[in-house]
Each structure stands twice: as structure tokens, then as C-alpha cells.
Amino acid sequence: MRRQLAGLVAAITSLVLIAFLAPIALLLRSEAAERAISVATLDAQSTAQQLPGLVNGSLPDDGRTTVFLANGKVLGTPAAKSPSVELALRGESFVAETTGGREVMLGVVSTDGNAVVRVFIANSALYAGVTRTWALLALLGVTLFVLGMVVADRIGRRMVAPVLALAGTADRLRRGDMSARTVPAGPPEVQQVGRELNQLADRIDELLSTARAEAADLAHRLRTPLTALRLDIDGLRDPQEAARLADSLRDLTVEVDELIRTARRPVRSGAAPAADLAVVARERLTFWSALAEDIGRPLTGEIPERQVIVRAGADDLGAVFDVLLDNAFRHTPTDSAVRLVVQEDGQAWVEDAGQGLSPAAATAPGTTGLGLDIARRTAAASGGSLHLEDSPLGGVRARLVTPLLGEAALVAGHDQDGDE
Structure with a gap:
């Protein structure tokens, strides 16, 4: 929108400046020529008044003034006796175009015979100062154009800002933040869209609440x-x-x-969920270690001491770990080792030393597929993902990937958001 507005303002400003400055430039050029001709005419008249004393004398060569006498004598600056001179000898006075400029012809009628005073005006003198004036006009036009573009950019920002705010609110709603609302601003039409978006969000919130209930x-x-x-x-x-x-x-x-737990999850969340993946994993490892000790199953964990803040709720993470550990316990021999690993990049996995489980078997009825499907949905609801892989222990590795939300990993969290 800002580009379109800038292009429109640029086109309109250019047309207005051309329509305004072009006539002024031509007028100034014409005025300069008129002024030069007026000065030349005054010089010719002044020379004509001196003719009685010049008949038997001479006229200094100033490079522009020539006097043609009736006896054929030429005084002043040498010049050819052109048809314009012949016409002026009849007593006519006029301005004529000539090579390199213009000539002011002043016919002088006297008892001693007619004479002509010719004053030549070169183009450089005819339009003296016009180039400088045009440069000033061009500078004025560029300045006005730049000012117009600056004003258009400011107006464009004021028009686009409310639209961007609407887009941000819509994106937050898309990401599941049902508390997102916009403050109507900008033109009346944009304000109306903002109010409609808020009403739509309220309606979606109401429908979700009803569906969950x-x-x-x-x-x-x-x-x-x-x-x-x-x-x-x-x-x-x-x-x-x-x-x-x-x-x-x-x-x-x-x-x-799982259905009951999902239904009880709050619909509205004013802030993005966050939890310490290491703390949750340590709690679930402690819980399952008691059962492992009772049945004689080797259960170990590799969990970092520092915080691993991820964009997921603690309850959701705990549910995923419970499903993964339960699957490992139920579908491997009692003496098979199970290991829970957490990494600082937001990844965690549960792996076992069993016989392994193919992805096709993982989704088959009556196997671990149901529990893993629940874990996948829970991970996806938190912005993460779940992957089944071969484990170095010989069995299955169920790897959970969750977006980081720590201050030190803010960039990584945004990158993972884009991948989703």
C-alpha cells in the first residue's frame, strides 16, 4: 500500500510541478528576451539622437551597434547591408531574427537622408541569466517533489500501521492466542475491519468453549x-x-x-506457554524410576543442570514423557534398558534397548501407535513435533522437538516457528 501511495503521489506531484514550473520557465525566458530588446532599443534611440554629429565623424566599435547612413557609409561595428537594412531605410523600425541572435532596426528620417541604427543582440545576451533561473526552478521543483514524497511516506505509514496491527492480531489468533484483540484505528473502513475481527475472535472463542464443553x-x-x-x-x-x-x-x-485433558485445557491464553524442559523431564524420570526399580528395569537419564525453556506447557510435556516412557516399559522386555535424554537445544527423547518398532507398526491397532498419536498431537499443540528413529541402544528412539523460548534462544525459537 505504501508503494502504491508513493507512486501515486510521485505521479501527481510530477504533473503538478511540470504544469506549474514549465510555464514559469517559458515566461522568464520571454521576459529576459523582452528586457534585452528594450535595452537595445534604448541604445538605438540614444545613438539616433547623436546622428547629426556622426555624419562626418565615426562611431566606436562596441561589437553590437551599426549605423547605415544615406550616403552608404557604415559606422560602428561592421555589418552587411541586409534586406532588413533596406526596409529600415524606408523609415521602418522593427526587431528581426538573424544568425546568432536578433537585431533591432531603428529607421531615422531626416532632411539629409534616411539612416538606420542597427543594434545586434546575441543569443547569450538575449537570454542572459535564464539558465541560472531555470536551475533555481529545477532545484525548487526537486525540493517540492522530495517534500511531497516525505509527506506521502508519513501518510502511508499512518494508513498502513493499523492494517499491520490487524495482520498481527490475525496472526496471533492463527497461532492459538485467543486473547488477541486489536484496537480499531486509522481510516473508518480500517476501524470497521478491526471491530469485525474482534467480533470474529469473540465468536471463535465462544464456539471453541462450547465445543470443548x-x-x-x-x-x-x-x-x-x-x-x-x-x-x-x-x-x-x-x-x-x-x-x-x-x-x-x-x-x-x-x-x-486424553480427550478429557484436552477439553479441560483453557481456550484463552494471554501469553505463550513456557516451561523448563529439564525440570519436567527430571520430575517424570523420578516418578518412573520408582516403578523401574520395583520391576528391575534399568532406567537412566541425561538431563542438563541449566534451564531449557521451551514454548510448551509443563502439563503437556509431562503427558508426552509419560506416554513415551509407558510405551517403552510396556513393549520391551523387563530387562531392556530405557534412557531419557534432554538437550539444551530443546530436543528430548526416550529410547530403549528392545527389539525396535517400525513406523508402520507404531500406527497399527493394538500397538503403541495410539499412545504415540496422543503424544504427537500434544507435541504439535505446543508447537513441536515427535519423530520415531532407530536407537543406538538397539530399540526405538522417540524424539521430541520443542521450540526454544529462552532469552538466549529467541532467534532459534522464531526460526522454528517459521518452519511450522
Whole structure:
């Protein structure tokens, strides 16, 4: 918008300056010529008054004045007897164009015969001072043009600033900050857009709240049939069938719990969530270490002492670690080692020494796919991502990538935002 406004102002200013300065320049040129001709005419008249004393004398050569006498004698600056001189000898007075300038012809009628006083005006004298005046006009035009562009830029900034504020508010809403609102400013049309954007945000906030409330209510309603189903499974006589159904029920329960947890998450968040990844990982490692010790499973951790502030909530990070550790415990032999690693660049992973798990198997029904899917959604909701890789221990590495939000890593956090 600013470029378009600047281009429009530049075009209009140029047209106005040309329409204003061009006639003035031509007028000044014409005035200079008229002034030079007037001076030459006065000189010719002054010389004509001296003719009685010049008939038998001479006229100094000033490079511009010539007197043609009736007897054919030429006084002053030598000049050819042109048709203009012949016409002036008849008593005519006029200004004529000639090579290199103009000539003022003054016919003098006397009893001793007609004479002609010719005053030549060179072009350099005819338009003396015009070049300097035109340069001043050009400087004035450039100055006015620059001032016009500066004013246009200021006006453009005032017009664009409210639009940029609207774009910033829309971007915050896109990123999930439902508290983002704009202050209507600028032209009335832009203010109207700002008010409509605020109303749209309010409506989205209301719809999200309603949807979450309905989802939470639905999830709570599922609790009762799940409890009844668990009792029915416990009453089965076939232990293998009961174990299989219990695993399926456990996965379904995890999904319902995740649904309830997501539904209870606040819709409005005035500030971006932030948590210390190292602290959360250390807490979950302590929690799972008790279980690992009871069952005799090797569980280790590599967590830095310094803070690793990431753009994610502590509850979300804890839920992801719980899912990853639970998968490692449930789907590897009891004696298989499990390791939790946190890096200062915002990455963390849980890896095991089991038999490994292909990505295709990770999404298959009845495997770890359900839990990992929950972890992926939780990580994505926090602006991160989850990747399955081969572990140097021989099993699977589930690597969590979260954007940094520490002061020292602000640039890295912005770069990762752009990748998302």
C-alpha cells in the first residue's frame, strides 16, 4: 500500500510541478528576451539622437551597434547591408531574427537622408541569466517533489500501521492466542475491519468453549460404559482373551483421558506457554524410576543442570514423557534398558534397548501407535513435533522437538516457528 501511495503521489506531484514550473520557465525566458530588446532599443534611440554629429565623424566599435547612413557609409561595428537594412531605410523600425541572435532596426528620417541604427543582440545576451533561473526552478521543483514524497511516506505509514496491527492480531489468533484483540484505528473502513475481527475472535472463542464443553461432557459419559466393560472383562474365563481385551480397553481409556485433558485445557491464553524442559523431564524420570526399580528395569537419564525453556506447557510435556516412557516399559522386555535424554537445544527423547518398532507398526491397532498419536498431537499443540528413529541402544528412539523460548534462544525459537 505504501508503494502504491508513493507512486501515486510521485505521479501527481510530477504533473503538478511540470504544469506549474514549465510555464514559469517559458515566461522568464520571454521576459529576459523582452528586457534585452528594450535595452537595445534604448541604445538605438540614444545613438539616433547623436546622428547629426556622426555624419562626418565615426562611431566606436562596441561589437553590437551599426549605423547605415544615406550616403552608404557604415559606422560602428561592421555589418552587411541586409534586406532588413533596406526596409529600415524606408523609415521602418522593427526587431528581426538573424544568425546568432536578433537585431533591432531603428529607421531615422531626416532632411539629409534616411539612416538606420542597427543594434545586434546575441543569443547569450538575449537570454542572459535564464539558465541560472531555470536551475533555481529545477532545484525548487526537486525540493517540492522530495517534500511531497516525505509527506506521502508519513501518510502511508499512518494508513498502513493499523492494517499491520490487524495482520498481527490475525496472526496471533492463527497461532492459538485467543486473547488477541486489536484496537480499531486509522481510516473508518480500517476501524470497521478491526471491530469485525474482534467480533470474529469473540465468536471463535465462544464456539471453541462450547465445543470443548461438549467434548468434555461426552468423554465423561464414556466413563460409565468403560467401567462396566472393565468389569465384564474381569469376569471372562479365558485369561488370554481377557488380557487382549484389557489391553484394548486400556488404550481406549488412555484416549478418553486424553480427550478429557484436552477439553479441560483453557481456550484463552494471554501469553505463550513456557516451561523448563529439564525440570519436567527430571520430575517424570523420578516418578518412573520408582516403578523401574520395583520391576528391575534399568532406567537412566541425561538431563542438563541449566534451564531449557521451551514454548510448551509443563502439563503437556509431562503427558508426552509419560506416554513415551509407558510405551517403552510396556513393549520391551523387563530387562531392556530405557534412557531419557534432554538437550539444551530443546530436543528430548526416550529410547530403549528392545527389539525396535517400525513406523508402520507404531500406527497399527493394538500397538503403541495410539499412545504415540496422543503424544504427537500434544507435541504439535505446543508447537513441536515427535519423530520415531532407530536407537543406538538397539530399540526405538522417540524424539521430541520443542521450540526454544529462552532469552538466549529467541532467534532459534522464531526460526522454528517459521518452519511450522
